[in-house]
Amino acid sequence: MSGFDKKVDNFLRVFLNSGGYKMVLTGLKNTLIISVLGLLIGIVIGTLIAAVKVMPKYKTLPKVLNAICTFYVELFRGTPMVVQLLIFYYVLLPLIGMKMTGVQVAIWVFGLNSGAYISEMMRGGIQSVDPGQLEAGRAVGLSFATSMRLIVIPQAIKNILPTLGNEFIALIKETSVVSFVGAADLYVAFNYIGSNSYEFMVPYLAMAIIYIVLVLIISLCIRIMEKNLAKSDRRK
Amino acid sequence: METEKNDILIDVRGLKKSFDGQDVLTGIDMSIRRGDIVCVIGPSGSGKSTFLRCLNCMEDPDEGQIIFDNVDLADMKVDINEHRRHMGMVFQHFNLFNNKTVIENIMLAPVYTGCQNYRRENHKLFTPGNVKKEITEKAREKALELLARIGLEDKADVYPSTLSGGQKQRVAIVRSLAMDPKVILFDEPTSALDPEMVGEVLDLMKDLAGSGMTMIVVTHEMGFAREVSNRVLFMADGTIGEDAPPENFFNSPENPRLKEFLSKVL
Numbered sequence: 360m361s362g363f364d365k366k367v368d369n370f371l372r373v374f375l376n377s378g379g380y381k382m383v384l385t386g387l388k389n390t391l392i393i394s395v396l397g398l399l400i401g402i403v404i405g406t407l408i409a410a411v412k413v414m415p416k417y418k419t420l421p422k423v424l425n426a427i428c429t430f431y432v433e434l435f436r437g438t439p440m441v442v443q444l445l446i447f448y449y450v451l452l453p454l455i456g457m458k459m460t461g462v463q464v465a466i467w468v469f470g471l472n473s474g475a476y477i478s479e480m481m482r483g484g485i486q487s488v489d490p491g492q493l494e495a496g497r498a499v500g501l502s503f504a505t506s507m508r509l510i511v512i513p514q515a516i517k518n519i520l521p522t523l524g525n526e527f528i529a530l531i532k533e534t535s536v537v538s539f540v541g542a543a544d545l546y547v548a549f550n551y552i553g554s555n556s557y558e559f560m561v562p563y564l565a566m567a568i569i570y571i572v573l574v575l576i577i578s579l580c581i582r583i584m585e586k587n588l589a590k591s592d593r594r595k
Numbered sequence: 596m597e598t599e600k601n602d603i604l605i606d607v608r609g610l611k612k613s614f615d616g617q618d619v620l621t622g623i624d625m626s627i628r629r630g631d632i633v634c635v636i637g638p639s640g641s642g643k644s645t646f647l648r649c650l651n652c653m654e655d656p657d658e659g660q661i662i663f664d665n666v667d668l669a670d671m672k673v674d675i676n677e678h679r680r681h682m683g684m685v686f687q688h689f690n691l692f693n694n695k696t697v698i699e700n701i702m703l704a705p706v707y708t709g710c711q712n713y714r715r716e717n718h719k720l721f722t723p724g725n726v727k728k729e730i731t732e733k734a735r736e737k738a739l740e741l742l743a744r745i746g747l748e749d750k751a752d753v754y755p756s757t758l759s760g761g762q763k764q765r766v767a768i769v770r771s772l773a774m775d776p777k778v779i780l781f782d783e784p785t786s787a788l789d790p791e792m793v794g795e796v797l798d799l800m801k802d803l804a805g806s807g808m809t810m811i812v813v814t815h816e817m818g819f820a821r822e823v824s825n826r827v828l829f830m831a832d833g834t835i836g837e838d839a840p841p842e843n844f845f846n847s848p849e850n851p852r853l854k855e856f857l858s859k860v861l
Binding site: 489491492494495497498499500501502505509510513514517 | 651682684686688707770
Protein backbone atom coordinates (compact mmCIF):
# COMPACT_ATOMS: atom_id res chain seq x y z
CA MET A 360 0.00 0.00 0.00
CA SER A 361 3.00 2.29 -0.12
CA GLY A 362 1.74 3.52 -3.49
CA PHE A 363 -1.49 4.70 -1.91
CA ASP A 364 0.37 6.41 0.94
CA LYS A 365 2.32 8.35 -1.62
CA LYS A 366 -0.85 9.37 -3.35
CA VAL A 367 -2.30 10.61 -0.08
CA ASP A 368 0.89 12.56 0.57
CA ASN A 369 0.66 14.15 -2.86
CA PHE A 370 -2.97 15.04 -2.28
CA LEU A 371 -2.27 16.55 1.13
CA ARG A 372 0.61 18.56 -0.26
CA VAL A 373 -1.55 20.26 -2.86
CA PHE A 374 -4.55 20.41 -0.53
CA LEU A 375 -2.65 22.13 2.29
CA ASN A 376 0.21 23.99 0.65
CA SER A 377 -0.97 24.98 -2.80
CA GLY A 378 -4.27 26.48 -1.70
CA GLY A 379 -6.33 23.36 -2.44
CA TYR A 380 -8.29 23.66 0.79
CA LYS A 381 -9.34 27.18 -0.11
CA MET A 382 -10.77 25.95 -3.36
CA VAL A 383 -12.53 23.09 -1.63
CA LEU A 384 -14.06 25.50 0.87
CA THR A 385 -15.17 27.81 -1.95
CA GLY A 386 -16.57 24.83 -3.82
CA LEU A 387 -18.41 23.62 -0.73
CA LYS A 388 -19.79 27.12 -0.15
CA ASN A 389 -20.97 27.42 -3.76
CA THR A 390 -22.48 23.95 -3.74
CA LEU A 391 -24.48 24.80 -0.62
CA ILE A 392 -25.48 28.27 -1.83
CA ILE A 393 -26.67 26.96 -5.18
CA SER A 394 -28.62 24.05 -3.75
CA VAL A 395 -30.17 25.90 -0.78
CA LEU A 396 -31.18 29.01 -2.72
CA GLY A 397 -32.21 26.83 -5.66
CA LEU A 398 -34.43 24.80 -3.36
CA LEU A 399 -36.00 27.91 -1.82
CA ILE A 400 -36.74 29.42 -5.23
CA GLY A 401 -38.03 26.00 -6.30
CA ILE A 402 -40.38 25.77 -3.33
CA VAL A 403 -41.83 29.21 -4.03
CA ILE A 404 -42.28 28.52 -7.76
CA GLY A 405 -43.49 24.97 -7.17
CA THR A 406 -46.05 26.07 -4.58
CA LEU A 407 -47.42 28.79 -6.85
CA ILE A 408 -47.72 26.38 -9.78
CA ALA A 409 -49.36 23.74 -7.60
CA ALA A 410 -51.84 26.30 -6.27
CA VAL A 411 -52.73 27.28 -9.83
CA LYS A 412 -53.20 23.63 -10.74
CA VAL A 413 -55.67 22.95 -7.94
CA MET A 414 -57.60 26.21 -8.43
CA PRO A 415 -61.25 25.85 -9.48
CA LYS A 416 -61.27 26.42 -13.24
CA TYR A 417 -64.53 27.96 -14.37
CA LYS A 418 -63.03 31.36 -15.11
CA THR A 419 -60.63 32.29 -17.92
CA LEU A 420 -57.67 33.51 -15.87
CA PRO A 421 -57.06 30.23 -14.02
CA LYS A 422 -57.29 28.36 -17.33
CA VAL A 423 -54.65 30.58 -18.95
CA LEU A 424 -52.40 30.37 -15.90
CA ASN A 425 -52.82 26.62 -15.88
CA ALA A 426 -51.73 26.35 -19.51
CA ILE A 427 -48.65 28.48 -18.84
CA CYS A 428 -47.73 26.38 -15.81
CA THR A 429 -48.13 23.13 -17.72
CA PHE A 430 -45.86 24.43 -20.48
CA TYR A 431 -43.29 25.51 -17.89
CA VAL A 432 -43.27 22.17 -16.11
CA GLU A 433 -42.96 20.18 -19.35
CA LEU A 434 -40.17 22.45 -20.56
CA PHE A 435 -38.04 22.03 -17.46
CA ARG A 436 -38.74 18.36 -16.95
CA GLY A 437 -38.09 17.63 -20.59
CA THR A 438 -34.54 18.96 -20.79
CA PRO A 439 -31.42 18.02 -18.81
CA MET A 440 -30.14 20.47 -16.22
CA VAL A 441 -26.86 20.90 -18.14
CA VAL A 442 -28.73 21.98 -21.25
CA GLN A 443 -30.76 24.46 -19.20
CA LEU A 444 -27.58 25.89 -17.67
CA LEU A 445 -25.92 26.26 -21.08
CA ILE A 446 -28.98 27.84 -22.68
CA PHE A 447 -29.49 30.24 -19.80
CA TYR A 448 -25.81 31.26 -19.80
CA TYR A 449 -24.96 31.27 -23.49
CA VAL A 450 -28.32 32.05 -25.12
CA LEU A 451 -30.68 33.80 -22.76
CA LEU A 452 -28.28 36.17 -20.99
CA PRO A 453 -26.63 37.52 -24.18
CA LEU A 454 -30.09 37.91 -25.73
CA ILE A 455 -31.38 40.11 -22.92
CA GLY A 456 -27.97 41.69 -22.50
CA MET A 457 -27.47 40.79 -18.86
CA LYS A 458 -24.33 39.75 -17.06
CA MET A 459 -24.38 37.16 -14.29
CA THR A 460 -21.74 35.08 -12.59
CA GLY A 461 -21.77 31.32 -13.04
CA VAL A 462 -23.03 30.87 -9.47
CA GLN A 463 -25.93 33.27 -10.00
CA VAL A 464 -26.89 31.50 -13.20
CA ALA A 465 -26.72 28.17 -11.43
CA ILE A 466 -28.93 29.42 -8.56
CA TRP A 467 -31.63 30.57 -10.97
CA VAL A 468 -31.51 27.51 -13.18
CA PHE A 469 -31.58 25.21 -10.17
CA GLY A 470 -34.53 27.15 -8.77
CA LEU A 471 -36.47 27.13 -12.03
CA ASN A 472 -35.70 23.46 -12.61
CA SER A 473 -36.59 22.25 -9.14
CA GLY A 474 -39.71 24.46 -9.22
CA ALA A 475 -41.03 22.23 -12.00
CA TYR A 476 -40.42 19.07 -9.99
CA ILE A 477 -41.58 20.50 -6.67
CA SER A 478 -44.83 21.70 -8.27
CA GLU A 479 -45.80 18.10 -8.97
CA MET A 480 -44.85 16.99 -5.44
CA MET A 481 -46.72 19.92 -3.97
CA ARG A 482 -49.80 19.18 -6.04
CA GLY A 483 -49.80 15.65 -4.68
CA GLY A 484 -49.30 17.05 -1.19
CA ILE A 485 -52.18 19.50 -1.54
CA GLN A 486 -54.46 16.80 -2.90
CA SER A 487 -53.58 14.56 0.04
CA VAL A 488 -54.99 17.16 2.45
CA ASP A 489 -58.64 16.51 3.31
CA PRO A 490 -60.81 18.80 1.12
CA GLY A 491 -62.77 19.61 4.28
CA GLN A 492 -59.83 21.70 5.45
CA LEU A 493 -60.16 24.08 2.50
CA GLU A 494 -63.95 24.08 2.90
CA ALA A 495 -63.71 25.01 6.54
CA GLY A 496 -61.40 27.88 5.63
CA ARG A 497 -63.77 29.10 2.96
CA ALA A 498 -66.74 28.70 5.30
CA VAL A 499 -65.28 31.14 7.85
CA GLY A 500 -64.87 33.67 5.04
CA LEU A 501 -61.23 33.26 4.05
CA SER A 502 -60.46 33.51 0.33
CA PHE A 503 -59.17 30.55 -1.66
CA ALA A 504 -55.63 31.98 -1.59
CA THR A 505 -55.69 32.69 2.14
CA SER A 506 -57.14 29.28 3.02
CA MET A 507 -54.44 27.69 0.90
CA ARG A 508 -51.67 29.73 2.49
CA LEU A 509 -52.71 29.41 6.12
CA ILE A 510 -54.28 25.96 6.22
CA VAL A 511 -53.74 23.68 3.24
CA ILE A 512 -50.16 24.38 2.15
CA PRO A 513 -48.61 24.05 5.63
CA GLN A 514 -50.21 20.60 5.88
CA ALA A 515 -49.18 19.76 2.32
CA ILE A 516 -45.55 20.68 3.01
CA LYS A 517 -45.57 18.45 6.05
CA ASN A 518 -46.89 15.61 3.92
CA ILE A 519 -44.23 16.01 1.25
CA LEU A 520 -41.29 16.75 3.55
CA PRO A 521 -39.57 13.42 2.85
CA THR A 522 -39.83 13.90 -0.92
CA LEU A 523 -38.73 17.51 -0.54
CA GLY A 524 -35.66 16.19 1.26
CA ASN A 525 -34.96 13.91 -1.69
CA GLU A 526 -35.22 16.89 -4.02
CA PHE A 527 -32.69 18.80 -1.90
CA ILE A 528 -30.32 15.86 -1.96
CA ALA A 529 -30.71 15.56 -5.72
CA LEU A 530 -29.96 19.27 -6.09
CA ILE A 531 -26.80 19.00 -4.00
CA LYS A 532 -25.54 16.18 -6.14
CA GLU A 533 -26.49 17.89 -9.37
CA THR A 534 -24.37 20.92 -8.50
CA SER A 535 -21.48 18.87 -9.87
CA VAL A 536 -22.45 20.10 -13.35
CA VAL A 537 -22.34 23.83 -12.67
CA SER A 538 -18.72 24.06 -13.81
CA PHE A 539 -20.20 24.01 -17.33
CA VAL A 540 -21.05 27.68 -16.82
CA GLY A 541 -17.89 28.49 -14.91
CA ALA A 542 -19.14 28.20 -11.34
CA ALA A 543 -16.49 26.89 -8.95
CA ASP A 544 -18.00 23.93 -7.15
CA LEU A 545 -16.51 20.87 -5.45
CA TYR A 546 -15.73 19.23 -8.78
CA VAL A 547 -13.67 22.23 -9.90
CA ALA A 548 -11.79 22.25 -6.59
CA PHE A 549 -10.86 18.59 -6.59
CA ASN A 550 -10.08 18.63 -10.28
CA TYR A 551 -7.63 21.44 -9.54
CA ILE A 552 -6.00 19.38 -6.81
CA GLY A 553 -5.84 16.37 -9.10
CA SER A 554 -4.28 18.30 -11.94
CA ASN A 555 -1.64 19.83 -9.69
CA SER A 556 -0.65 16.58 -8.02
CA TYR A 557 -0.90 14.56 -11.27
CA GLU A 558 -3.03 12.17 -9.31
CA PHE A 559 -6.84 11.86 -9.32
CA MET A 560 -7.65 8.83 -7.17
CA VAL A 561 -7.53 10.45 -3.75
CA PRO A 562 -9.13 13.80 -4.72
CA TYR A 563 -12.13 12.14 -6.29
CA LEU A 564 -12.50 9.78 -3.34
CA ALA A 565 -12.37 12.77 -1.02
CA MET A 566 -15.01 14.49 -3.15
CA ALA A 567 -17.29 11.46 -2.88
CA ILE A 568 -16.87 11.42 0.90
CA ILE A 569 -17.78 15.11 1.17
CA TYR A 570 -20.96 14.56 -0.84
CA ILE A 571 -21.94 11.57 1.29
CA VAL A 572 -21.34 13.47 4.53
CA LEU A 573 -23.38 16.41 3.24
CA VAL A 574 -26.28 14.18 2.30
CA LEU A 575 -26.17 12.33 5.63
CA ILE A 576 -26.31 15.60 7.53
CA ILE A 577 -29.29 16.75 5.47
CA SER A 578 -31.13 13.45 5.96
CA LEU A 579 -30.65 13.85 9.69
CA CYS A 580 -31.98 17.43 9.63
CA ILE A 581 -35.05 16.33 7.68
CA ARG A 582 -35.77 13.57 10.16
CA ILE A 583 -35.59 16.03 13.05
CA MET A 584 -37.89 18.45 11.24
CA GLU A 585 -40.39 15.69 10.51
CA LYS A 586 -40.46 14.74 14.16
CA ASN A 587 -41.11 18.33 15.19
CA LEU A 588 -43.86 18.81 12.64
CA ALA A 589 -45.53 15.52 13.53
CA LYS A 590 -46.61 16.81 16.92
CA SER A 591 -49.89 18.09 15.52
CA ASP A 592 -50.97 14.64 14.35
CA ARG A 593 -50.64 12.00 16.95
CA ARG A 594 -52.96 9.66 15.10
CA LYS A 595 -50.72 9.24 12.04
CA MET B 596 -94.24 40.80 17.19
CA GLU B 597 -95.59 41.31 13.69
CA THR B 598 -92.42 43.04 12.48
CA GLU B 599 -90.28 40.35 14.01
CA LYS B 600 -92.21 37.77 12.09
CA ASN B 601 -91.50 39.53 8.83
CA ASP B 602 -87.84 39.94 9.61
CA ILE B 603 -86.53 37.70 6.88
CA LEU B 604 -82.83 36.82 7.08
CA ILE B 605 -82.48 34.44 4.16
CA ASP B 606 -84.84 34.36 1.22
CA VAL B 607 -84.37 31.51 -1.23
CA ARG B 608 -86.03 31.88 -4.62
CA GLY B 609 -86.12 29.31 -7.38
CA LEU B 610 -82.94 27.59 -6.26
CA LYS B 611 -81.76 24.89 -8.68
CA LYS B 612 -78.62 22.84 -8.69
CA SER B 613 -77.47 19.85 -10.68
CA PHE B 614 -74.27 17.83 -10.71
CA ASP B 615 -73.15 16.38 -14.04
CA GLY B 616 -76.63 16.58 -15.51
CA GLN B 617 -78.28 15.06 -12.46
CA ASP B 618 -80.78 17.41 -10.88
CA VAL B 619 -80.27 17.56 -7.15
CA LEU B 620 -82.32 20.63 -6.33
CA THR B 621 -85.26 21.19 -8.63
CA GLY B 622 -86.54 24.54 -7.48
CA ILE B 623 -86.69 25.65 -3.87
CA ASP B 624 -88.55 28.67 -2.55
CA MET B 625 -88.48 29.36 1.14
CA SER B 626 -87.40 31.96 3.61
CA ILE B 627 -85.81 31.93 7.01
CA ARG B 628 -86.60 34.53 9.60
CA ARG B 629 -84.27 35.79 12.27
CA GLY B 630 -84.38 33.48 15.27
CA ASP B 631 -85.72 30.53 13.30
CA ILE B 632 -84.48 27.10 14.24
CA VAL B 633 -85.09 25.11 11.09
CA CYS B 634 -84.40 21.41 10.92
CA VAL B 635 -84.09 19.83 7.50
CA ILE B 636 -84.78 16.12 7.32
CA GLY B 637 -85.32 13.68 4.53
CA PRO B 638 -84.02 10.49 2.96
CA SER B 639 -80.40 10.39 1.84
CA GLY B 640 -79.86 11.72 -1.65
CA SER B 641 -82.81 14.08 -1.34
CA GLY B 642 -80.59 17.15 -1.57
CA LYS B 643 -80.59 18.26 2.09
CA SER B 644 -76.85 18.84 2.29
CA THR B 645 -76.69 20.40 -1.18
CA PHE B 646 -79.47 22.79 -0.17
CA LEU B 647 -77.57 23.79 2.95
CA ARG B 648 -74.30 24.17 1.07
CA CYS B 649 -75.96 26.36 -1.53
CA LEU B 650 -77.04 28.78 1.20
CA ASN B 651 -73.46 30.00 1.72
CA CYS B 652 -72.44 29.16 -1.84
CA MET B 653 -70.10 26.34 -0.90
CA GLU B 654 -71.87 24.96 -3.93
CA ASP B 655 -72.70 27.61 -6.50
CA PRO B 656 -76.40 27.51 -7.37
CA ASP B 657 -77.16 26.98 -11.06
CA GLU B 658 -80.29 29.09 -10.93
CA GLY B 659 -82.19 31.17 -8.44
CA GLN B 660 -81.39 33.65 -5.74
CA ILE B 661 -80.16 33.44 -2.17
CA ILE B 662 -81.03 36.78 -0.62
CA PHE B 663 -79.09 37.06 2.63
CA ASP B 664 -79.46 40.36 4.44
CA ASN B 665 -80.70 42.02 1.23
CA VAL B 666 -77.77 40.78 -0.88
CA ASP B 667 -78.09 38.09 -3.54
CA LEU B 668 -75.27 35.64 -2.77
CA ALA B 669 -75.92 33.67 -5.96
CA ASP B 670 -74.73 36.71 -7.91
CA MET B 671 -71.13 35.87 -8.81
CA LYS B 672 -70.14 39.51 -8.44
CA VAL B 673 -70.70 39.75 -4.69
CA ASP B 674 -67.72 39.22 -2.41
CA ILE B 675 -68.84 35.89 -1.02
CA ASN B 676 -66.01 35.82 1.54
CA GLU B 677 -67.40 38.95 3.15
CA HIS B 678 -70.87 37.43 3.55
CA ARG B 679 -69.70 34.00 4.65
CA ARG B 680 -68.23 35.65 7.74
CA HIS B 681 -71.80 36.23 8.89
CA MET B 682 -72.84 32.63 8.21
CA GLY B 683 -71.21 30.04 10.40
CA MET B 684 -70.98 26.50 9.15
CA VAL B 685 -70.53 23.28 11.08
CA PHE B 686 -69.57 20.15 9.19
CA GLN B 687 -70.29 16.48 9.64
CA HIS B 688 -66.57 15.72 9.86
CA PHE B 689 -65.76 18.77 12.03
CA ASN B 690 -62.99 19.99 9.71
CA LEU B 691 -60.95 21.60 12.46
CA PHE B 692 -57.69 22.93 11.04
CA ASN B 693 -55.24 20.11 11.76
CA ASN B 694 -52.18 22.35 11.71
CA LYS B 695 -53.57 24.73 14.33
CA THR B 696 -54.16 24.29 18.04
CA VAL B 697 -57.69 24.47 19.40
CA ILE B 698 -57.44 28.13 20.33
CA GLU B 699 -55.73 28.99 17.03
CA ASN B 700 -58.62 27.30 15.24
CA ILE B 701 -61.04 29.64 16.96
CA MET B 702 -58.88 32.77 16.60
CA LEU B 703 -57.74 32.31 12.99
CA ALA B 704 -60.64 33.89 11.14
CA PRO B 705 -61.35 36.72 13.63
CA VAL B 706 -57.69 37.77 13.69
CA TYR B 707 -57.26 37.51 9.94
CA THR B 708 -60.43 39.38 9.05
CA GLY B 709 -59.81 41.90 11.83
CA CYS B 710 -56.41 42.76 10.35
CA GLN B 711 -57.84 42.78 6.84
CA ASN B 712 -60.61 45.18 7.81
CA TYR B 713 -58.07 47.45 9.48
CA ARG B 714 -55.94 47.51 6.32
CA ARG B 715 -58.95 48.26 4.15
CA GLU B 716 -60.27 51.02 6.36
CA ASN B 717 -56.89 52.70 6.73
CA HIS B 718 -55.62 51.99 3.21
CA LYS B 719 -52.52 50.25 4.49
CA LEU B 720 -50.58 47.39 2.94
CA PHE B 721 -49.55 45.92 6.27
CA THR B 722 -51.09 45.75 9.69
CA PRO B 723 -48.84 47.45 12.25
CA GLY B 724 -47.57 45.13 14.97
CA ASN B 725 -49.34 46.86 17.83
CA VAL B 726 -52.70 46.80 16.04
CA LYS B 727 -52.30 43.13 15.23
CA LYS B 728 -51.36 42.44 18.82
CA GLU B 729 -54.47 44.23 20.03
CA ILE B 730 -56.71 42.32 17.62
CA THR B 731 -55.06 39.05 18.61
CA GLU B 732 -55.48 39.78 22.31
CA LYS B 733 -59.15 40.53 21.86
CA ALA B 734 -59.66 37.38 19.79
CA ARG B 735 -57.82 35.29 22.38
CA GLU B 736 -59.96 36.64 25.19
CA LYS B 737 -63.10 35.83 23.26
CA ALA B 738 -61.82 32.39 22.26
CA LEU B 739 -61.07 31.55 25.89
CA GLU B 740 -64.54 32.73 26.85
CA LEU B 741 -66.04 30.46 24.20
CA LEU B 742 -63.90 27.54 25.32
CA ALA B 743 -65.00 28.13 28.89
CA ARG B 744 -68.59 27.99 27.70
CA ILE B 745 -68.03 24.44 26.45
CA GLY B 746 -65.77 23.51 29.36
CA LEU B 747 -62.65 22.96 27.28
CA GLU B 748 -60.38 25.79 28.51
CA ASP B 749 -57.74 23.23 29.41
CA LYS B 750 -57.62 22.05 25.79
CA ALA B 751 -56.78 25.49 24.37
CA ASP B 752 -53.23 24.63 23.38
CA VAL B 753 -53.59 21.05 22.18
CA TYR B 754 -53.97 19.99 18.57
CA PRO B 755 -57.37 18.75 17.35
CA SER B 756 -56.08 15.22 16.77
CA THR B 757 -55.99 14.68 20.54
CA LEU B 758 -59.67 15.53 21.05
CA SER B 759 -62.63 13.17 21.04
CA GLY B 760 -65.24 13.50 18.29
CA GLY B 761 -67.70 15.28 20.55
CA GLN B 762 -65.04 17.72 21.73
CA LYS B 763 -63.99 18.40 18.14
CA GLN B 764 -67.52 19.19 17.09
CA ARG B 765 -68.10 21.46 20.06
CA VAL B 766 -64.88 23.32 19.22
CA ALA B 767 -66.05 23.54 15.60
CA ILE B 768 -69.31 25.09 16.78
CA VAL B 769 -67.61 27.73 18.90
CA ARG B 770 -65.17 28.37 16.06
CA SER B 771 -68.12 29.47 13.96
CA LEU B 772 -69.49 31.47 16.93
CA ALA B 773 -66.24 33.43 17.16
CA MET B 774 -67.25 35.39 14.05
CA ASP B 775 -70.57 36.46 15.62
CA PRO B 776 -72.57 35.00 12.75
CA LYS B 777 -76.18 35.90 12.03
CA VAL B 778 -76.97 32.30 11.24
CA ILE B 779 -75.22 28.97 11.65
CA LEU B 780 -75.61 26.16 9.13
CA PHE B 781 -75.22 22.66 10.54
CA ASP B 782 -74.51 19.88 8.07
CA GLU B 783 -75.37 16.64 9.89
CA PRO B 784 -73.37 17.72 12.96
CA THR B 785 -73.85 14.49 14.89
CA SER B 786 -73.74 11.88 12.13
CA ALA B 787 -70.02 11.14 12.45
CA LEU B 788 -70.07 10.91 16.24
CA ASP B 789 -70.01 7.91 18.53
CA PRO B 790 -73.48 7.55 20.10
CA GLU B 791 -72.34 8.55 23.59
CA MET B 792 -71.02 11.87 22.26
CA VAL B 793 -74.13 12.93 20.38
CA GLY B 794 -75.71 14.27 23.59
CA GLU B 795 -72.99 16.80 24.42
CA VAL B 796 -73.14 18.30 20.93
CA LEU B 797 -76.93 18.46 20.89
CA ASP B 798 -76.88 20.08 24.33
CA LEU B 799 -74.61 22.83 23.03
CA MET B 800 -76.90 23.32 20.04
CA LYS B 801 -79.93 23.54 22.31
CA ASP B 802 -78.07 26.09 24.38
CA LEU B 803 -77.42 28.11 21.21
CA ALA B 804 -81.03 27.83 20.16
CA GLY B 805 -82.05 29.12 23.57
CA SER B 806 -79.80 32.16 23.11
CA GLY B 807 -81.75 33.16 20.00
CA MET B 808 -79.27 32.15 17.33
CA THR B 809 -80.76 31.50 13.91
CA MET B 810 -79.94 27.93 12.98
CA ILE B 811 -80.49 25.68 10.00
CA VAL B 812 -79.78 22.08 10.85
CA VAL B 813 -79.63 19.16 8.46
CA THR B 814 -80.05 16.22 10.78
CA HIS B 815 -81.29 12.73 11.39
CA GLU B 816 -81.97 13.50 15.06
CA MET B 817 -85.77 13.46 15.09
CA GLY B 818 -85.84 14.12 18.82
CA PHE B 819 -83.84 17.30 18.39
CA ALA B 820 -86.05 18.42 15.51
CA ARG B 821 -89.20 17.83 17.53
CA GLU B 822 -87.93 19.43 20.72
CA VAL B 823 -85.84 22.38 19.64
CA SER B 824 -86.86 23.57 16.20
CA ASN B 825 -89.74 25.87 15.39
CA ARG B 826 -89.94 24.66 11.80
CA VAL B 827 -89.15 21.35 10.19
CA LEU B 828 -88.54 20.96 6.48
CA PHE B 829 -88.94 17.66 4.70
CA MET B 830 -86.91 17.36 1.54
CA ALA B 831 -87.58 14.79 -1.13
CA ASP B 832 -86.54 14.66 -4.77
CA GLY B 833 -84.88 18.04 -4.69
CA THR B 834 -87.80 20.05 -3.38
CA ILE B 835 -89.37 20.88 -0.07
CA GLY B 836 -92.16 18.39 0.52
CA GLU B 837 -93.36 19.83 3.80
CA ASP B 838 -92.59 22.91 5.84
CA ALA B 839 -94.38 22.94 9.16
CA PRO B 840 -93.97 23.49 12.90
CA PRO B 841 -92.73 20.27 14.54
CA GLU B 842 -96.00 19.35 16.20
CA ASN B 843 -97.88 19.35 12.88
CA PHE B 844 -94.91 17.91 11.05
CA PHE B 845 -94.62 14.83 13.22
CA ASN B 846 -98.22 14.37 14.33
CA SER B 847 -100.24 15.21 11.24
CA PRO B 848 -98.01 15.11 8.18
CA GLU B 849 -99.72 15.79 4.88
CA ASN B 850 -97.13 14.81 2.32
CA PRO B 851 -97.44 11.07 1.49
CA ARG B 852 -93.66 10.74 1.09
CA LEU B 853 -93.20 12.23 4.53
CA LYS B 854 -95.73 9.81 6.04
CA GLU B 855 -93.79 6.96 4.56
CA PHE B 856 -90.47 8.40 5.75
CA LEU B 857 -91.71 8.98 9.28
CA SER B 858 -93.15 5.48 9.50
CA LYS B 859 -89.67 4.16 8.78
CA VAL B 860 -87.62 6.33 11.11
CA LEU B 861 -89.88 6.83 14.11
